[in-house]
Amino acid sequence: MTAQPDNTQPTTAVRTKRVLLAAPRGYCAGVDRAVVAVEKALDLYGPPVYVRKEIVHNKHVVHTLQSRGAIFVDETDEVPEGQTVIFSAHGVAPVVHQEAAARQLKTIDATCPLVTKVHHEAKRFAATDYDILLIGHEGHEEVIGTSGEAPEHVHLVDGPGDVPNVTVRDPEKVVWLSQTTLSVDETMETVRRLRERFPKLQDPPSDDICYATQNRQAAVKKLAAEADLMIVVGSRNSSNSVRLVEVAVEHGAKAGYLVDYADEIDEAWLEGVDSVGVSSGASVPEVLVRDVLRWLAERGYADVQEVTTAEESLTFALPRELRSDLKAAGLPTTGTSDHAWTI
Numbered sequence: 270m271t272a273q274p275d276n277t278q279p280t281t282a283v284r285t286k287r288v289l290l291a292a293p294r295g296y297c298a299g300v301d302r303a304v305v306a307v308e309k310a311l312d313l314y315g316p317p318v319y320v321r322k323e324i325v326h327n328k329h330v331v332h333t334l335q336s337r338g339a340i341f342v343d344e345t346d347e348v349p350e351g352q353t354v355i356f357s358a359h360g361v362a363p364v365v366h367q368e369a370a371a372r373q374l375k376t377i378d379a380t381c382p383l384v385t386k387v388h389h390e391a392k393r394f395a396a397t398d399y400d401i402l403l404i405g406h407e408g409h410e411e412v413i414g415t416s417g418e419a420p421e422h423v424h425l426v427d428g429p430g431d432v433p434n435v436t437v438r439d440p441e442k443v444v445w446l447s448q449t450t451l452s453v454d455e456t457m458e459t460v461r462r463l464r465e466r467f468p469k470l471q472d473p474p475s476d477d478i479c480y481a482t483q484n485r486q487a488a489v490k491k492l493a494a495e496a497d498l499m500i501v502v503g504s505r506n507s508s509n510s511v512r513l514v515e516v517a518v519e520h521g522a523k524a525g526y527l528v529d530y531a532d533e534i535d536e537a538w539l540e541g542v543d544s545v546g547v548s549s550g551a552s553v554p555e556v557l558v559r560d561v562l563r564w565l566a567e568r569g570y571a572d573v574q575e576v577t578t579a580e581e582s583l584t585f586a587l588p589r590e591l592r593s594d595l596k597a598a599g600l601p602t603t604g605t606s607d608h609a610w611t612i
Contacts, residue, residue, distance in 0.1 A: 287572040288565055289496055290558075291488035291548035293581050297481030299381030300325045300552045301605055302585040303358035306379040307334050309587065309604075310355060313594060319354040321345060321361065322410055324379065325552035326507035328529050345369045353377065358552075359410035360384040362417020377588050383449055383479045384411055388418050390473055394444050395419030400437040402426050402470075404459050405448030409508060412448055428455060432462040444471040449479040450509035450551070452516060453486055480583065481551045482509050486516050488578045489548050494521035496546030498538055501527050502557050503550030510550030522546060530557065531564035545570055 296304075303324050310318045316338020323331050323341060331341060345368045348354045353375040356365070360380040369376050380388075394401050401423045405412040416423045426435055426445075437443050445463060447456055456478060464470045476483070493499060499517035503510025505527060514525040528534055539545070545565060549558050562573060584605075586592065592602045 285543060285572070286570045287544055287574060288562065288570050289492040289544055289546045290562070290573050290575045291485070291492055291546065292575050292577040293481070293484050293488060293579055294547075294549045295551070295553050295555050295558060297479065297551040297581075298583045298585045299358050299383060299479070299481075302587060303379040303381065304330060304334075305604060306377055306588055306591055307339055307355055308337070309591060309595060309600075310353060310377060311337050311339065313591075313598060313600065314353055317352075319348045319352055320357065321348075321354055321365070322357045322359065323506075324355065324357050326359075326504050326510075327550070327552040327554070328504045329554060329557060330552065345372060345374060348372065348374055350374070355379050357410065358384070360388060360414035362414050364417060365414075375590075377590050379588055380414075381449070381479070382585050384414070386475075387415050387446055387449065387473075387477050390446055390477075391415055391418040391423060394446075395422040397442075398422075399442045399444050399471075400424060400439065402435060402437075402443060402445045402463060403447065404428075404445060404451065404456055406451075406508060409448060411450070411508075415446070415448075426459060426463065429459045429462050432459065432466065435463065435466065437467065440467050441469050443467045443469065444473065446473050447477040448508070449477060450482050450507075450512065451478055452512045453478055453483055454516070454519070479551075481581070482512070484579045484581065485509065485513060485548060485551060488576060489513050489517050489546070490520045491578055492546045492548075492576045493517040493519075496522045496544050497542040498523065498544075499525035499546040499548070500534065500561060501525065501548050501550065502529070502553050502561055503527055504529055504552070507550045507552055510553070513548055513550060517546060517548075528561070531560040534561070534564060536568070539568060539570075 317340045320341050350372050355377045358381045404426045499522040501513045517525040595602045
């Protein structure tokens with residue numbers, strides 16, 4: 270019997286495209302508090318309201334607040350005397366408060382309470398004459414503010430590679446503190462190397478890296494091993510957003526990119542990609558994440574699976590100075606940002 274030719278076509282596997290959406294992501298309690306402070310100040314006092322530095326490190330947030338009448342300045346001497354100025358969530362050194370007082374400025378301090386905690390730790394250890402090894406990125410506003418609390422005692426350590434450059438007066442009286450938005454893994458490696466040099470190195474009373482930074486990194490770690498591509502929504506001057514991309518690649522993502530907006534995504538990144546991981550930094554409004562999800566859905570990535578590693582419910586009260594004025598005006602002294610940040 271003559272064999273008949275097989276005319277059946279080979280089966281082509283259908284690629285399953287999906288999005289792995291990290292949770293938690295986006296706004297933390299300190300960011301929400303700072304943004305609401307600017308919004309309520311604009312409502313209460315009317316524009317302009319001056320803000321020293323970016324209130325949080327996110328391009329969209331800053332541009333939206335500017336459109337409502339916020340004016341962002343680098344230093345207090347750019348604020349007309351007697352006007353209102355809000356200090357950003359990253360904190361300021363005591364000298365900035367002094368400069369504002371000299372210009373008779375009304376100040377609203379929107380420093381994140383978790384950053385304020387690190388400031389208090391710096392003052393406490395400086396009062397007992399400790400050398401303070403502050404792990405952080407040189408030039409970051411948070412580092413400048415914390416260092417300003419005890420400039421004679423603080424030594425900046427910019428990552429593990431900077432450890433050999435550290436000198437202290439007394440190896441028996443050394444403590445480490447950190448910027449709140451660092452990579453947890455890199456910070457612990459820096460501490461390990463510091464402890465090799467200074468065995469009596471003391472730990473801070475509690476974690477300095479904030480809960481939101483740790484939670485967002487943990488979520489990204491969990492989904493990174495399954496993601497061909499990681500997209501993190503966030504601005505390039507946002508330390509915690511940049512760290513999320515680094516963490517994703519270090520823990521298995523084949524590629525990772527940071528974007529402010531969906532239209533910054535390059536379609537070439539999707540070539541051969543089945544799973545796209547998506548997260549956002551702690552200063553990113555959820556509306557920007559939704560834009561990214563819509564952009565991906567239009568290109569076949571409509572299956573969104575949320576990967577949850579923690580639940581967050583922490584909130585912070587608005588700055589005391591603002592609460593007092595809101596109460597006097599008979600206005601609510603609580604609330605979350607809802608003008609432009611969610612859908």
